[in-house]
Amino acid sequence: MPVLLAPEKAVPLKQLLSEANVVGIDCNPAPGHDWQGGPLIRGLGSLSSAGPDEISFLSNPRLRDQLPACQAAAVIITPAVWESTLRDQAPAFIPVLCSEPYLLYALLAQWFDRHRIAGLERGIHPTAVIAPTAQIGDGVSVGPHCVIEDGVRIGAGSRLGPHCVIGAGSVLGSDCLLHARVTLYHGVTVGDRAILHSGCVLGADGFGFAPDPRTKGAWAKIAQLGGVVVGNDVEIGANTTVDRGALENTVLGDGVKLDNQIMIGHNSQIGDHTAMAACVGVAGSTIIGKRCTLAGAAMTAGHITLGDDVHVSGATAITSSIHKPGRYTGVFPYAEHSDWQRNAAVLTQLSALRKRLRALERQLDADPE
Amino acid sequence: MPVLLAPEKAVPLKQLLSEANVVGIDCNPAPGHDWQGGPLIRGLGSLSSAGPDEISFLSNPRLRDQLPACQAAAVIITPAVWESTLRDQAPAFIPVLCSEPYLLYALLAQWFDRHRIAGLERGIHPTAVIAPTAQIGDGVSVGPHCVIEDGVRIGAGSRLGPHCVIGAGSVLGSDCLLHARVTLYHGVTVGDRAILHSGCVLGADGFGFAPDPRTKGAWAKIAQLGGVVVGNDVEIGANTTVDRGALENTVLGDGVKLDNQIMIGHNSQIGDHTAMAACVGVAGSTIIGKRCTLAGAAMTAGHITLGDDVHVSGATAITSSIHKPGRYTGVFPYAEHSDWQRNAAVLTQLSALRKRLRALERQLDADPE
Amino acid sequence: MPVLLAPEKAVPLKQLLSEANVVGIDCNPAPGHDWQGGPLIRGLGSLSSAGPDEISFLSNPRLRDQLPACQAAAVIITPAVWESTLRDQAPAFIPVLCSEPYLLYALLAQWFDRHRIAGLERGIHPTAVIAPTAQIGDGVSVGPHCVIEDGVRIGAGSRLGPHCVIGAGSVLGSDCLLHARVTLYHGVTVGDRAILHSGCVLGADGFGFAPDPRTKGAWAKIAQLGGVVVGNDVEIGANTTVDRGALENTVLGDGVKLDNQIMIGHNSQIGDHTAMAACVGVAGSTIIGKRCTLAGAAMTAGHITLGDDVHVSGATAITSSIHKPGRYTGVFPYAEHSDWQRNAAVLTQLSALRKRLRALERQLDADPE
Structure with a gap:
């Protein structure tokens, strides 16, 4: 597994689970098993790859056959799997019973990543160029060659990787993580705990032109005066672009998750907790509800509305409004x-x-x- | 509205319109209205959001119902709307009569953006790395951490945001605006008044390989020796890529407008004033005529020709040449x-x-x- | 032609071919022609554009009609073309007989590009920020404003353009060419002779979330602990993204060629010598075999397998596994x-x-x- 703590940094299983389980879901050793002083854990791996100082998990029932050969020190399973499969065996690992193994795996992965990040350097790198009028919160880290322009505000605990550019007057919340080379234009607001990946661009001009009568076919630029407003707990993938609005703002709600190479056109509004897989295109002035999902390479036309809980299949073009929750598809089936x-x-x-x-x-x- | 001039920077309406209207279209107060010494304007907003120190406009007839409640100091309307709707009312705002409200709105938006840009710092930032052989025109601004390589020429009045890289021998015209993090490879020529957005890349290698007989299935790279030539008044969106030609140049004509995340393959030629919405892909050696439009996520196969005035619908794959002007579509209709x-x-x-x-x-x- | 050596750098034809032909294919002057002391070559051009101090080639038989008017000093043709077309004429150029003109053209283009690159500055630019624990091989060039983090290893002879960021613990092989603004996250391994284009991002987080029960519809991030492993002789285009694995690695085999704006999802494995044109999207946990080709804007669903020698047409969505070699298509035909x-x-x-x-x-x- 790529992440493996140094032996001297190994953590007792019980402590690890206690620190990782910030959600407070149920999480106990199976009957007859004990983790007092229990195994020291250095990593997190799949059932087939985890070694004897790692923890693993079973969430996909089709992988159940991998349990007997699993080398991990501990495996997270549901109580039902314990009852049906493991109770009468004597597994070499400690079964950790949890109603939501996939969620607990997510939390453990977060723990390991926090551990990695905690080991990184902090502080303002001397090559960063920071305007005197910028307000930088406590404990903020700014990587090499970052540029922070006039009037920017960055909340406490946020971390900017190398080469980030924060345009004039933009606002970044607390505890954000910007990987290398994130660009915010001027007048962009991002909430707390955002994760922004390399190459993403928030606030570039929306695509707006009026016919220019001076030359046949020529276009007059409509300068884009709106901004971008991003809620809390948003993640935006590598090379994704979210354009600024023409007059109003382009808005991403709380908990929105955007994968890589997504395009959000100007004036669009994306509801809370909506998630989009890679290569999705949302044309301008589109309103998308809460808890929607758009699978990879889906696209939506402009000036339409998708209600809450609409799920769009991959490679599907949505060309009109959808008000009824459900799954929608329009892909040409491939063949020889x-x-x-x-x-x-x-x-x-x-x-x-x-x-x-x-x-x-x-x-x-x-x-x- | 996100842009609002400070109160002491407010501009008299007449002066604003006179400065913004560089096209010289008709633009007058409605009969019985006067703007001598008239209202001071601080911003530009939509009918529903503009405040009492802003100007607004009506171009979409369906928004006519918003006129009575509009709070703006002045609203641009057509003479026809004046005759049919407002003449017999006593609107609280000054009606500005103009045959092209949408164009006048575009010009006003440009004025406000020029005003913003004029307030930015100018000059060559000391962290920029500029080759001694580069020729930098009068009044050029170069942002922090830019890299300008050997033999580059940049025309007067151009402005480069932070982190731009201009490769050896490339040429940038006058009065260009490069936002943060624009990359030109070597041997790229861009005309005057270009607007290039963050993350766009001009001049990366076209995708060309010959089978390499030394290994079954292996590819020998065809180094790409051509360049990219971009005309005047071109705008290129965030994270768009325009590849260099194999032997000749890839060419974008005057007034071409490319949205975000567009890919223009090597050796392609795009005619004057052709506009493409986001996520369009143009494969290599494609010739596209003048005044075409390609809507979002359209794509064209390589080695084909699209004549002038061809309009391609969104999410449509054009796999053969089109010589007849018109609109072309090929999208699978979505359904539950x-x-x-x-x-x-x-x-x-x-x-x-x-x-x-x-x-x-x-x-x-x-x-x- | 954009590339033309200075007159004093012109190379005798025989020497040029000898230096370029690293593959050792057959390559001789046509009977009755001699290149001893023969023409000095300054460039490489197409049949229609090459001038009298350039070399050209004929690989597409449809261009045969351009031979008589070709101005080049020498033209690469097959022996068959010599026999059928040129033997009885007296071409003004030297016919260079070669069984693979397209491959020899590729090798010549490589020669000219190597010549260009050899003229660039070498060394570590003083503005680069390099961690003391990084190991930089002999002859490595690091451009302005690069950032090389803790524990990075870079093999001999590699060249990094301006603004590259190499994350902690990442490994780059020998003789790699990174253009401006390439980003490797932490824990990414790239083999020898890679060519990475501007804006590409290797190792951003895969898109993984578990439902978070604390809020209806909310997502808990699955931190991505795997890495990215890239083989030898791989080329990755501008603004392409290859995500890191969730627990294991995302893997690109030897000789893989990726064009611009491609997205490779987490945990995917791409077989040796597979090539993908621009705008392709490969969803997560997809396994693609050797020697496949995916044409522009094709996409694959996640968790599927494509066998060796599968060829996918442009704009085609592959939604299930394909085990049989062949060509597969699924594009909606366009029409008026x-x-x-x-x-x-x-x-x-x-x-x-x-x-x-x-x-x-x-x-x-x-x-x-």
Whole structure:
């Protein structure tokens, strides 16, 4: 496993779980097992790869067959798996019973990452260029070559990797983590605990032009005067772009999660806890509700509304508003190329085919649907 | 509204319009209204959000109902709207009559943005690394940590944000605006008044390989020796990439407007005033005419030609040349997932369905289309 | 042609070919032609653009008609073209016979690019920030404002352009070429001879979340503890992102070639010599075999497997595993918008149409296939 604490940094299992479980879910050793003074843990791994000083977990029931051979010191399982599978065996590992093994795994992974980050240097690197009018909170770290412009405010405990640029008047909350090379234009506001990945750009100009009568076909730029407002607990992936609004703000709600290379057009509003996988495109002035998911490479047209709890399949183009919760799909099924060719050729005749079918139905007095 | 001039910077309406209206379109107070010494304007907002020291505009007729409640000091409308709607009322704002409210709005937005930019620092930041052989025009601003390599030429009045890299021998015209973190490789030429957004990359290698016989399946790189040539008045969005040509140049004409995350493949040529929305992909050696538009997430195959005035709908794949102006579409309509599943299953049988239909037609002596 | 050596740097044709032809393919002057002391070459161009001090090549047979007017000093052709077309003429250029003109062109282009790169400055720029624990190999060049963190190892002869960031503990092989502004997170390993383009990001967090029971719809981040491992001879395009694994590594095999703006999700494994054109998206935990090609804007769903030698057409969504080599396509054919509208409307009725057809067939005792 790529992350493995040095032997002298190994943590007793009980302490690890106690520190990681910030949510307070149930989490106990299986009956007959004890973790007092129990095993020292150095890492977190999958059932098939975890070593004897690591902890693992079973959340996908199809991986149950991997339990007997698992080398881990401890494995998180549900009480049901304990009852049905492990109670009558004598597993070599300590079974940790938890109703939500996947969530506990997430929390453990967070713990290991916090441990890594805690080991990084802190402070303001001398090569950073920080405007005298910027307000930098307590315990903020600013990496090499960062540029922080006039009037910026950065909340306590935030950490900026190398090469971040925070434009004039922008505001960053507390305990944010900006990886290397994040760019905020001027007038962008980001809440607390944001995680922003390399190459993401918040606040570039939305794409707005008016026809310019001086030259046939030419465009006059509509300067984009709005901003971007991002809520708390938002994560934005590498090379994702969120454009500033034309006059109002582009808005991402609390808990929004954006993967890499997503494009959010100007004036759009994304509801709380909506998540989008990579390569999604949201055109301008789109309103997306709460708890939606857009799978990879989905896209939405502009000036439409998606209600709460709408789920869009990958590679699907949403071209009109959706008000009813549910899953929506529109992807052309792939096939071997020659099969595709044969069938695709008919696509341009569908309307004609329907007419021919109706003609036959009439001829036969068949009920025309 | 995010942009609001400080009260002491407010501008008389008449002066504002006179300075903003560089195009010289008609622009007058409505009969019976006067703007001598008239209201001081601090900002520009939508009908619903503009405050009493702002100017607004009506271009979308569906927003006409918002006029009565509008708080703005002045509203740009067409003479037709004045005649039909406002003449007989006594609006609280000054109606500004203009045949092109949307264009005048664009020009006003430009004015406010120029005002913001004029307040930024100018000059060459001491952390910039500039080759002695580079030629930097009068009044050029170079932001912190920029890198300008050998033989670069930058025209007068251009402004480079932090972290821009201009590769050896590249040329940038006058009055360009490069936001933070723009990258030009070597041998890239950009005209006057370009606006380049963060993360865009001009001149990365085109994607060219020849099979390498030394290893089954291996590829020998075709080094890309061409450049990129960009005309005047071009805007390129955040994280957009325009690759250098293999032997010749990749060319963007005058007035081309590219949104974010667009990919222009090597050797392509994009005609004057063609505009592309976000996430468009143009494969290599594609020739696109003048005044075309490609909506979001459209893509074109390589080695094809699109004539002038071709308009491609969003999420449409153009796989062959188009010589006739018009609008072209090829997007799979989305549906509720279960409906999609039911209908998509038939797609792989279309050719067979057509045969069955023909068989029935023959059987009935029906005219086979 | 954009690249043209200074006259005093011109190279005799024979020497040029000898130095460029590192593969050792056959390469001789046509019978009756001699290149002893032969022409001095300054550049490489297409048949139509190469000048009298350049070399050109014919690989696409459709360009054969351009041979007579070609101004180049020498042209690479196959022996077959010599026999069929040129033998009985007296071309003004020296015909260079080679069984693989396209490969020899690739090698010549590489020669010219090596020549350009050899002229660039070498050494560690004083503005680079390099951790004392980093190990920098012999002859490594580090550009302005680079940041190299703790424990990084960089192999001999590698060259980093301006603004590269190499995260803690990452490893870069020998003779790599990183253009400006490449970002490696911590724990990323890249093999020898990599070419990484501007804006690419290796090792950003994979997109993984578990439902967080504390708030309806909220997500708990699954910190991504795996790394990225990249083989030898890999090229990665501008603004492409390769995410780190959740627990294991994301893996790119030897000779993988990725164009611009590609997204490789976490835990994916890409086989040797697989090539992907721009804007491809590979979702997480996808396994792709050797020698595959994915054309532009193709995408794959997560948790699927593509075998060796699978070729995916552009704009095609692969939603299930493919074990059989071959070409696969799934793109909606475009049409004029009104035609598309008419036919697309029928798509939502395909299942119903099939039923109606079957009903007619039954009525006629037709074979319902």
